[in-house]
Amino acid sequence: MVWSNTRDKQLQERAHQVIPNGMYGHESVAMMPDDFPQFFAKAEGTRLWDIDGNEYIDYMCAYGPNLMGYARPEVQSAIVEQLARGDTMTGPGPGMVELAETMVSMVRHADWAMFCKNGGDATSIAMVAARAYRGKKKILVARGSYHGSAPWNTPGMSGIVPEDRAHIIYFDYNDLDSLTKAAKFAGDDVAGVFATPFKHETFSDQSHVDADYARGVRKLCDELDALLIVDDVRAGFRLTRGCTWETVDVDPDIACFGKVIGNGQPISAVLGANKARKAVESMFVTGSFWFSAVPMAAALATMKLVRETDYLKQLVTIGTLLRTSLDAQASQYGFSIRQTGPVQMPQILFDDDPDWRFGYRWCQLAMKHGAYLSPYHNMFINAAMTEADVAKTLEATGAAFADLQANRTTLEPQAKLGVLKRLLAS
Amino acid sequence: MVWSNTRDKQLQERAHQVIPNGMYGHESVAMMPDDFPQFFAKAEGTRLWDIDGNEYIDYMCAYGPNLMGYARPEVQSAIVEQLARGDTMTGPGPGMVELAETMVSMVRHADWAMFCKNGGDATSIAMVAARAYRGKKKILVARGSYHGSAPWNTPGMSGIVPEDRAHIIYFDYNDLDSLTKAAKFAGDDVAGVFATPFKHETFSDQSHVDADYARGVRKLCDELDALLIVDDVRAGFRLTRGCTWETVDVDPDIACFGKVIGNGQPISAVLGANKARKAVESMFVTGSFWFSAVPMAAALATMKLVRETDYLKQLVTIGTLLRTSLDAQASQYGFSIRQTGPVQMPQILFDDDPDWRFGYRWCQLAMKHGAYLSPYHNMFINAAMTEADVAKTLEATGAAFADLQANRTTLEPQAKLGVLKRLLAS
Numbered sequence: 001m002v003w004s005n006t007r008d009k010q011l012q013e014r015a016h017q018v019i020p021n022g023m024y025g026h027e028s029v030a031m032m033p034d035d036f037p038q039f040f041a042k043a044e045g046t047r048l049w050d051i052d053g054n055e056y057i058d059y060m061c062a063y064g065p066n067l068m069g070y071a072r073p074e075v076q077s078a079i080v081e082q083l084a085r086g087d088t089m090t091g092p093g094p095g096m097v098e099l100a101e102t103m104v105s106m107v108r109h110a111d112w113a114m115f116c117k118n119g120g121d122a123t124s125i126a127m128v129a130a131r132a133y134r135g136k137k138k139i140l141v142a143r144g145s146y147h148g149s150a151p152w153n154t155p156g157m158s159g160i161v162p163e164d165r166a167h168i169i170y171f172d173y174n175d176l177d178s179l180t181k182a183a184k185f186a187g188d189d190v191a192g193v194f195a196t197p198f199k200h201e202t203f204s205d206q207s208h209v210d211a212d213y214a215r216g217v218r219k220l221c222d223e224l225d226a227l228l229i230v231d232d233v234r235a236g237f238r239l240t241r242g243c244t245w246e247t248v249d250v251d252p253d254i255a256c257f258g259k260v261i262g263n264g265q266p267i268s269a270v271l272g273a274n275k276a277r278k279a280v281e282s283m284f285v286t287g288s289f290w291f292s293a294v295p296m297a298a299a300l301a302t303m304k305l306v307r308e309t310d311y312l313k314q315l316v317t318i319g320t321l322l323r324t325s326l327d328a329q330a331s332q333y334g335f336s337i338r339q340t341g342p343v344q345m346p347q348i349l350f351d352d353d354p355d356w357r358f359g360y361r362w363c364q365l366a367m368k369h370g371a372y373l374s375p376y377h378n379m380f381i382n383a384a385m386t387e388a389d390v391a392k393t394l395e396a397t398g399a400a401f402a403d404l405q406a407n408r409t410t411l412e413p414q415a416k417l418g419v420l421k422r423l424l425a426s
Numbered sequence: 427m428v429w430s431n432t433r434d435k436q437l438q439e440r441a442h443q444v445i446p447n448g449m450y451g452h453e454s455v456a457m458m459p460d461d462f463p464q465f466f467a468k469a470e471g472t473r474l475w476d477i478d479g480n481e482y483i484d485y486m487c488a489y490g491p492n493l494m495g496y497a498r499p500e501v502q503s504a505i506v507e508q509l510a511r512g513d514t515m516t517g518p519g520p521g522m523v524e525l526a527e528t529m530v531s532m533v534r535h536a537d538w539a540m541f542c543k544n545g546g547d548a549t550s551i552a553m554v555a556a557r558a559y560r561g562k563k564k565i566l567v568a569r570g571s572y573h574g575s576a577p578w579n580t581p582g583m584s585g586i587v588p589e590d591r592a593h594i595i596y597f598d599y600n601d602l603d604s605l606t607k608a609a610k611f612a613g614d615d616v617a618g619v620f621a622t623p624f625k626h627e628t629f630s631d632q633s634h635v636d637a638d639y640a641r642g643v644r645k646l647c648d649e650l651d652a653l654l655i656v657d658d659v660r661a662g663f664r665l666t667r668g669c670t671w672e673t674v675d676v677d678p679d680i681a682c683f684g685k686v687i688g689n690g691q692p693i694s695a696v697l698g699a700n701k702a703r704k705a706v707e708s709m710f711v712t713g714s715f716w717f718s719a720v721p722m723a724a725a726l727a728t729m730k731l732v733r734e735t736d737y738l739k740q741l742v743t744i745g746t747l748l749r750t751s752l753d754a755q756a757s758q759y760g761f762s763i764r765q766t767g768p769v770q771m772p773q774i775l776f777d778d779d780p781d782w783r784f785g786y787r788w789c790q791l792a793m794k795h796g797a798y799l800s801p802y803h804n805m806f807i808n809a810a811m812t813e814a815d816v817a818k819t820l821e822a823t824g825a826a827f828a829d830l831q832a833n834r835t836t837l838e839p840q841a842k843l844g845v846l847k848r849l850l851a852s
């Protein structure tokens with residue numbers, strides 16, 4: 001089949017009539033290379049089909065949620081069974097307690113669990129809990145890190161007032177000196193420190209957490225009697241079967257999870273230590289669908305797969321194979337790429353590409369050959385991926401590299417560069 | 427079957443180990459009369475079964491979402507079909523555009539739609555949009571009204587800092603003088619006015635919106651070039667097939683919907699006029715599951731039922747029958763009750779019941795006889811309810827009234843009164 005996007009373009013035109021900007025949020029293709037499809041008809045296993053019928057090996061995994069493969073049978077069964085019994089009811093199902101017990105048993109620091117919908121629900125609960133904990137106000141956040149789109153953290157500043165961030169103090173990730181300075185600036189008013197499990201910002205190389213830094217954050221929080229919060233919404237359960245900072249042997253007081261925990265069903269979670277229990281018990285937080293039974297059934301099924309399968313090994317095997325193969329392929333075609341962060345969550349950026357002409361063109365071509373990659377956002381490996389998927393991906397990326405090589409000297413700067421530059425400068 | 431709650435009590439004990447307070451949020455039974463079940467096994471049509479197997483006619487309707495009857499076949503089919511194709515993917519399905527077109531065509535003031543998860547997502551988007559609209563900051567909110575549990579509005583003040591509400595100014599609902607004073611206090615800095623469709627606060631009588639007041643709010647917003655926002659999350663589509671203020675012929679600039687629009691599936695919506703489009707287009711808001719296809723398919727099926735069935739007539743018929751029957755029944759047993767607000771969303775409070783001993787005891791007994799009612803929160807009628815359901819409800823409430831009458835002089839004040847009084851005073 002020849003790739004085409006006739007239907008997608010038509011639907012985008014209709015969308016522009018009735019949806020602001022035609023689409024909004026992280027799944028908008030506004031910042032993606034031209035021709036990226038906006039609307040999808042089907043998803044199964046490692047594959048995604050757009051509404052023109054084009055098939056992709058999908059490395060975005062719904063921007064994270066697809067951990068075990070789309071429509072994973074064990075999870076689908078749990079959804080359908082629970083749906084027949086009840087979903088959104090006047091109270092939760094018994095699965096809520098079972099899920100809390102399960103996650104508390106899996107995540108080392110956790111003594112209790114709360115469930116919500118958005119990742120941002122979880123991070124906002126954690127932030128308010130830090131303030132409720134000792135009545136202090138300042139929240140220390142790593143500069144450039146994303147903790148959701150609520151007013152205290154959205155990267156878009158339209159409609160945001162200074163008071164929304166009056167008590168947010170920024171520091172540089174992986175830099176204990178910077179953190180210490182921020183804490184000193186806050187004086188005796190530090191309520192909590194937000195720690196991203198590792199540095200995973202858009203348009204940037206990723207970096208692993210430094211173990212000394214993580215231990216330093218823990219020590220500082222203990223000294224200040226402030227809560228240490230790990231926002232594991234994006235990375236949770238892709239690096240280890242618990243909180244990501246267990247990999248550096250540091251326990252937070254609260255960790256936020258979301259994305260993968262129901263393998264695509266809408267559920268997020270706050271997992272905390274007893275130290276933080278009274279704080280959350282004193283708060284009022286809720287949502288119309290936070291106690292729905294179906295997403296909890298899906299989460300129970302997903303957590304069973306997390307515990308009982310070798311999914312983690314598969315993520316590492318496939319992620320490593322993809323990384324080494326792409327490195328070799330890039331060299332073969334005379335390009336140098338940087339693949340950063342954990343192999344389960346690849347970020348791929350081109351060297352010598354100040355105006356993004358290589359990265360954007362490469363992703364556009366790979367997409368048209370059947371591999372859906374992002375030129376600016378970290379990607380995700382899912383447990384359904386096989387060596388055959390990687391081989392097929394390399395055909396697509398190989399075709400993209402070949403075109404890039406052939407047109408290297410005549411490529412135009414990325415048309416969206418102006419927007420990008422403004423974004424990067426802000 | 428004899429009512430019992432052995433399993434529920436056991437599960438509540440387990441819950442207390444791993445969930446803060448054993449449960450949190452609006453579906454916690456902490457404020458309900460003793461013995462109310464916390465966990466539910468099944469929901470279908472008008473009925474709810476707790477985990478001990480007790481069956482209830484459920485007047486809470488999941489605190490709103492159940493509009494067409496639990497597990498309504500037309501909606502269930504749409505869910506299962508879409509689930510087989512795809513749910514949370516790397517972009518939305520085509521149903522998102524169809525749903526936006528549908529809702530824009532149904533809701534008079536709407537030119538565009540955005541979808542999210544929590545009702546509170548929708549109200550927060552509206553609030554930020556009002557500030558983005560002209561760069562002004564003050565938001566006028568009716569005292570005591572609920573617009574979600576984000577820091578700018580949660581009724582629980584633990585962990586909330588003064589800056590969270592630095593630009594929120596309160597006025598009294600249905601009182602134009604109070605609103606005008608609040609606007610004067612804000613000077614030339616009024617960004618938007620939040621209007622609840624009618625007054626529906628917990629522990630209080632409800633009141634309908636006064637049409638003159640609604641027109642006055644519209645006029646004020648026009649004079650100040652501020653956005654008029656109707657938070658229709660709780661009442662939307664139960665009073666009319668559009669925004670509730672269409673019933674008084676006043677159009678907002680933005681209306682927030684949630685709860686019912688997917689008949690229980692997790693989806694909320696912001697519906698706005700073109701006047702507010704640029705404001706939302708300038709913002710960055712998103713959530714991991716906002717673009718999932720299944721809740722949109724459920725919403726399309728629900729909106730079809732809204733358009734094509736006489737559900738609204740059924741809500742009014744049943745709600746009216748329940749109200750007149752309960753009034754008669756109360757008199758018959760020598761009690762006087764106040765049933766306020768629209769019949770589709772009843773609030774029932776006892777006269778001469780300062781310590782809630784009648785209301786709490788009456789609900790507890792009705793529950794044990796199979797009618798699930800709330801003594802403090804407005805209830806909801808759903809379109810699956812029949813005259814037979816009302817007759818069965820009246821058996822339960824009759825038994826409750828008889829007991830109340832027999833024990834009238836020896837009833838103890840409601841044990842939770844201390845908590846209630848603190849809550850009401852705060």
